[in-house]
Amino acid sequence: MTPKVTFIVAIYNVAPFIQQCVRSLYEQTLQDIEIILIDDCSPDDSIKLAMEVLEEYPQRKEQVRVIRHEHNRGIAFVRKEGYSASRGEYFIYIDGDDFVDVHMAEEMYQNGVDNGADMVICDFYRYRNERYQYDTLVPNGVIGDGDNVRQVIVDRKVPSFTVCKAVRKEVLDNSEVVWPVEDFAEDTVISIMEVLYAKRISHVAKPLYYYRYNPNSLSNETGEQKIVQHFDRSLANVRQAVKFLEDHHLSERYERGVFVHKVRTKNRLLPLTGQRKYRKLWRETFPEVNKVIFWGNKCNPSTYREKVWYLAINWGLYPKFKKRLLSKRFFPYNEWL
Numbered sequence: 001m002t003p004k005v006t007f008i009v010a011i012y013n014v015a016p017f018i019q020q021c022v023r024s025l026y027e028q029t030l031q032d033i034e035i036i037l038i039d040d041c042s043p044d045d046s047i048k049l050a051m052e053v054l055e056e057y058p059q060r061k062e063q064v065r066v067i068r069h070e071h072n073r074g075i076a077f078v079r080k081e082g083y084s085a086s087r088g089e090y091f092i093y094i095d096g097d098d099f100v101d102v103h104m105a106e107e108m109y110q111n112g113v114d115n116g117a118d119m120v121i122c123d124f125y126r127y128r129n130e131r132y133q134y135d136t137l138v139p140n141g142v143i144g145d146g147d148n149v150r151q152v153i154v155d156r157k158v159p160s161f162t163v164c165k166a167v168r169k170e171v172l173d174n175s176e177v178v179w180p181v182e183d184f185a186e187d188t189v190i191s192i193m194e195v196l197y198a199k200r201i202s203h204v205a206k207p208l209y210y211y212r213y214n215p216n217s218l219s220n221e222t223g224e225q226k227i228v229q230h231f232d233r234s235l236a237n238v239r240q241a242v243k244f245l246e247d248h249h250l251s252e253r254y255e256r257g258v259f260v261h262k263v264r265t266k267n268r269l270l271p272l273t274g275q276r277k278y279r280k281l282w283r284e285t286f287p288e289v290n291k292v293i294f295w296g297n298k299c300n301p302s303t304y305r306e307k308v309w310y311l312a313i314n315w316g317l318y319p320k321f322k323k324r325l326l327s328k329r330f331f332p333y334n335e336w337l
Helices: 020-024 044-053 058-063 075-085 105-116 145-155 171-172 184-197 223-246 255-272 276-284 287-297 306-316
Strands: 005-011 033-039 064-068 090-095 119-128 130-134 165-169 201-213
Touching: 005 020, 005 044, 005 075, 005 105, 020 033, 020 044, 020 090, 033 044, 044 064, 058 064, 058 145, 064 075, 075 090, 075 184, 090 105, 105 119, 105 165, 105 201, 130 201, 145 184, 145 201, 145 287, 165 171, 201 287, 201 306, 223 255, 255 276, 255 287, 276 287, 276 306, 287 306
Parallel strands: 005 033, 005 090, 033 064, 119 201
Antiparallel strands: 090 165, 119 130, 119 165
């Protein structure tokens, strides 16, 4: 029998948080679910702790599947593997350091059925230091088939989360699926692919997902070597996302989004642009957007702020004047950073 919803949980080095995560899944009010725990060769006791909690929920044991890796494969591989292994009508990605409302599966599934939706997006809380900040991926609501949502997601006006979404599995099963090749900005490829293949998108205007700030996550690693590594991986994935749009003849329709993703990729190097070699690399990465940053065009207007940023980067002044450039007076478009 096909489960209504599959939760796909990425587990790597999340021991302090994993029990709260899986408990929120084991306690779901929707009974007909599947839970796939993917242990990406975690160096801690995360999977052991997750299974200890399962002993408290014997009714869920037959619904939980564990996939263990003998070596670390990375989040991009985990996302793809979880999708391939899922058997639910809808699948939902969960990060092992986050948790969800116990009504999530029930409310998102019912919303999807009621609206004939291929994708259901819920609101979420940003959770940090026991404090909650309400946020949404659908700032203007959903109209018709969700074209406005596609626009804000592809244009990166909201985060490219793979979480907070229930996706009908057959939509991707019947499509030409493109998966990210690296472990940084992998959500860009997945989100663009999903949102463009979904013919109808609906919205649950409730915060059903708790997105936890984890200072030890991959995205928060610093240092020259890590910054360059993040840049290289992001570049590979963004090139793939841009190619996906080009192959589907959508790059003109989403010109703003293509531009923003290219600029964001270049700007991974900002902390290092005090060094000549990284300024050169910044200029040579997607060089076609340099002129647009400074002069603008019909889809990407340039104000004095963008001109100041462009000059500061090219003159090697960004690291020294970072605080001032990030001030209210000079802050550029939010989606650039």
